[in-house]
Amino acid sequence: MHELSIVKDIFSTLEEHYQTKINDIQKVQITAGLLSNVQPILIQNAFDAFIHDNEVYNDMDLEVVVNDIIAHCDNCDKDFKVEFHRFVCSCGTPSTNIVQGNELFISKVIFKQS
Amino acid sequence: MSNPKSLGNRVGSLECDNTTLHLLKANDFVAKAIRERLKDVCVINVCSSPGSGKTTLMQETGKRLASKLNMAVLVGDPETERDAIRMREAGVNALQIVTGGMCHIEAQMILQALDHINLEGVDVLFIENVGNLLCPSAFDLGEDYRVTLLATTEGDDKPKKYPRMFLTSELMLVSKSDLLPYVPFSVDAVTQDAREVNPNIEVQTISTLNGEGIDVWCEWIEEKVKLKKEKAALAE
Ligand SMILES: Nc1nc2c(ncn2[C@@H]2O[C@H](COP(=O)(O)OP(=O)(O)O)[C@@H](O)[C@H]2O)c(=O)[nH]1
Numbered sequence: 001m002h003e004l005s006i007v008k009d010i011f012s013t014l015e016e017h018y019q020t021k022i023n024d025i026q027k028v029q030i031t032a033g034l035l036s037n038v039q040p041i042l043i044q045n046a047f048d049a050f051i052h053d054n055e056v057y058n059d060m061d062l063e064v065v066v067n068d069i070i071a072h073c074d075n076c077d078k079d080f081k082v083e084f085h086r087f088v089c090s091c092g093t094p095s096t097n098i099v100q101g102n103e104l105f106i107s108k109v110i111f112k113q114s
Numbered sequence: 115m116s117n118p119k120s121l122g123n124r125v126g127s128l129e130c131d132n133t134t135l136h137l138l139k140a141n142d143f144v145a146k147a148i149r150e151r152l153k154d155v156c157v158i159n160v161c162s163s164p165g166s167g168k169t170t171l172m173q174e175t176g177k178r179l180a181s182k183l184n185m186a187v188l189v190g191d192p193e194t195e196r197d198a199i200r201m202r203e204a205g206v207n208a209l210q211i212v213t214g215g216m217c218h219i220e221a222q223m224i225l226q227a228l229d230h231i232n233l234e235g236v237d238v239l240f241i242e243n244v245g246n247l248l249c250p251s252a253f254d255l256g257e258d259y260r261v262t263l264l265a266t267t268e269g270d271d272k273p274k275k276y277p278r279m280f281l282t283s284e285l286m287l288v289s290k291s292d293l294l295p296y297v298p299f300s301v302d303a304v305t306q307d308a309r310e311v312n313p314n315i316e317v318q319t320i321s322t323l324n325g326e327g328i329d330v331w332c333e334w335i336e337e338k339v340k341l342k343k344e345k346a347a348l349a350e
């Protein structure tokens with residue numbers, strides 16, 4: 001699995017964006033769509049292993065928010081939630097137009113009190 | 115894509131930054147570079163679980179298309195060179211990408227491999243991905259088409275278990291069709307399952323053992339190569 005590469009990417013992205021301020025981060029939240037194949041528990045484990053090996057980040061917390069899969073139905077012109085991996089609207093029209101579910105991003109960063 | 119720059123706002127005494135910093139975006143950037151570079155080569159990313167018949171299919175395809183098309187294969191394997199050796203024995207221009215235990219190929223590995231394989235006159239480049247239906251689905255390799263093999267021995271309930279793979283594939287090849295009389299597997303059921311994930315997915319059944327479906331598969335490749343060349347000619 002590639003959880004560790006995702007965790008490394010979280011840190012390199014934070015370093016690039018916040019530079020030295022990264023040391024003040026208390027908690028980082030990532031949002032993962034159900035289709036991103038990210039398992040919150042596996043990411044959490046990889047994250048814990050990473051901060052254990054990188055002392056400066058010892059106190060940092062991670063939160064993983066999982067997004068449902070939402071597709072757009074052209075027939076009804078509205079979005080519907082994909083359940084049980086059935087990419088078919090309640091009206092019977094199938095759709096591959098995924099509006100939510102593939103994403104994987106850092107959605108929130110909370111800094112320590114200064 | 116939304117602007118990744120965001121301003122911090124203070125919530126109580128905590129400073130909180132609501133942001134959108136996309137992860138794994140480096141891969142998409144490299145995939146784009148591959149597309150730029152392979153403007154007139156049709157690139158096909160072949161995925162499946164371990165043992166579904168990818169390497170055997172590449173060998174057979176190489177033999178069948180030898181007189182018609184010039185093909186090359188980049189093959190990913192966590193540890194060994196075995197598959198590339200098998201393909202070269204079958205006369206296929208193949209290069210192994212040893213992923214060092216990794217569960218998928220990333221675009222960067224393909225870009226580097228392009229410098230080590232002779233693509234002079236090559237019409238179609240196959241990428242045999244690492245055997246895994248999960249992780250490779252998230253990594254664009256700059257391919258034109260993604261083809262997923264599902265062997266009749268694997269069970270006909272797989273598409274919904276690995277939706278992103280089937281969602282991102284243009285073609286599902288039901289492989290080892292010679293075993294259909296011996297295994298509880300319904301081509302109709304698997305087709306329905308796959309189409310509920312991806313209504314546009316094409317389905318073909320194929321056996322490298324008795325040759326069923328190989329002609330249809332080879333015609334599909336020839337058609338896609340033709341489309342790619344027409345597109346490249348238009349862009350010039
Ligand atoms: N019965 C049957 N066996 C096959 C077929 N294609 C491949 N195999 C066998 O399946 C095993 C795995 O094949 P291989 O090509 O190495 O799969 P890969 O791991 O996906 O590259 C080998 O023992 C092949 O001989 C087929 O069409 N029918």
Ligand SMILES: [Mg+2]
Binds near residue numbers: 168169170242
């Ligand atoms: Mg193989």
Ligand SMILES: [Zn+2]
Binds near residue numbers: 075077090
């Ligand atoms: Zn509808």
